[in-house]
Amino acid sequence: MSVGKSAVGQNAAKRPRTARGQQTMRKLLDAAEAEFGERGFHDASISGITRRAGTALGSFYTYFDTKDDVFRALVRDMSERVRKTVGSSVGPGLSAFETEEAALASFLNFARDHKEIYRIIDEAEFVDPASYREHYETTATRITARLQAGMDKGEFRTGMEEAHAWALMGMNVFLGLRYGVWSDDRPAKELAAIARSILEQGIAADSHSQA
Amino acid sequence: MSVGKSAVGQNAAKRPRTARGQQTMRKLLDAAEAEFGERGFHDASISGITRRAGTALGSFYTYFDTKDDVFRALVRDMSERVRKTVGSSVGPGLSAFETEEAALASFLNFARDHKEIYRIIDEAEFVDPASYREHYETTATRITARLQAGMDKGEFRTGMEEAHAWALMGMNVFLGLRYGVWSDDRPAKELAAIARSILEQGIAADSHSQA
Known part of the structure; x- marks a missing residue:
């Protein structure tokens, strides 16, 4: 790829x-x-x-x-713009959790500014399935790399892999659909903080916390 | 609804x-x-x-x-079958975390048996946007209710709401796409356990755990 x-x-x-x-x-x-x-x-x-x-x-x-041609180029272009936007919002100065939080906040803002992105990438599932798959596979590969970096730094627990990345990607995509595309009424930072809290502490009550 | x-x-x-x-x-x-x-x-x-x-x-x-009519009925029917399948896999005997784990395992198995479900519900985004939205909104409402039940029992931390439900739904939907529809090579139970571990403990290294 x-x-x-x-x-x-x-x-x-x-x-x-x-x-x-x-x-x-x-x-x-x-x-x-x-x-x-x-x-x-x-x-x-x-x-x-x-x-x-x-x-x-x-x-x-x-x-x-052809029309197919420009559509395929557009899906790649949008995929690449998401990568660049999210990439420029993170950097070596951030902790692994700060990175996830900043990545989601910047993705939510991108989705708000480009509400067509879901329609376009989702339509690729029908018009150009290879582009659809490539978009999510390359995104998952990037998230897997971020997880690995967090594990290497000792901030994330070890043993995480592709499946964890797909879980995180799904969280981000659905928060983007609901709060980026469908409605703008909650600050991106607030939603990114919610996602971070799930990653940082899970959803268990304190009394239930891991032994 | x-x-x-x-x-x-x-x-x-x-x-x-x-x-x-x-x-x-x-x-x-x-x-x-x-x-x-x-x-x-x-x-x-x-x-x-x-x-x-x-x-x-x-x-x-x-x-x-019309064709639109049967398509709309099919989206509702599949949405309802997911609800019933997942609903019958959980019950009052399970803890809140066991419930989430069982719900995802049964959804993954449903997606494997009905690989068309993603294509059909995703195509509703274009053919019948109201059905598309209704499917995800009703699913999120059900997950919010499960979160509330877990909070009421003291197993889940308090203060969670719709946004947490959308995050969980996204996790499940993307694990279902990658490991239910695209490939069958990992046991549903294994993936459900991974998702549960994210919910139960987050992804922080032990040394990073919440104070």
Whole structure:
């Protein structure tokens, strides 16, 4: 999996070679986000994308061959933007729990700013199952690496693996759906603190705590 | 929300009045599960459903008006079957943590036996957003009730609410996707024990445990 290498996978699109080309590609992807997010894959159209982007139809075909193509590139692009946004919110100065908390808060804010992300990635399950799977698998791989880092530092208990990462990812995705996309009424920090408390202490009453 | 009342909501279908009618309705819903699960909403057809069910086309129209109608009924039916399956795996004899563990194990087994469930409920996000939302909202309400029961018994820490329920639901849904639908290679019990351990003790190293 080479999602990390560029905003757009090699097979999904022809890569722009100039700064101007990169700008046009960015405009097309942003327009695709709006078009697919609003209309869904089936009703979305290439001309709808270029109209929103304010580019000529020819520019579209410089970078993409088909509607499937731009959709696939968009899923990778959104996946990559989540990675970058979350990545820039964490850093070596944070403890392992602070890292999880900051990662979720930044993901919730991203979901609020890009409410289409769920619709787009979820629609990939039908339109492009490989991209759907890749998005979650690469995300789980990143979370597994964060767990490993926390174990190495002695902050997280040892023995955790992929299944723990999927559990954490599910927590974050569903908090993002409920409190990022469906409603904005609770501060992202408050929700991130709730998730952190589950990770830090579990949900047992004090009297029940592990021996 | 009245999902609990019957396998099929009042607006989604005409209810069968006889045992034989119930049997036909069940056959049609099972056939719809296979048809929508395999072909997706757009490619699925009413004649495909009746062919799989081995019923006459007229029987279909006794209970449903349209393809949308039977799809909506199917989402409610699957949601209700999850509720019943999970509900019958837990009981008053279990501790609050045993209840969460048993609920997840039984959900994982259900997902393995009904791999179409994710495709169908996820497609509702596009075909019938109200059903999609209702499925997760009613599930979250049930989990919130289980959390409350555990708090009342003094096993769970107090102060938990809807957000904690969404976090738990996300954990379960993603473990079900990865280890129920995508692969069967790990025992459901093992995964349920992992999720339980996160709830029971969190993921902190012993030295980090709460003061």
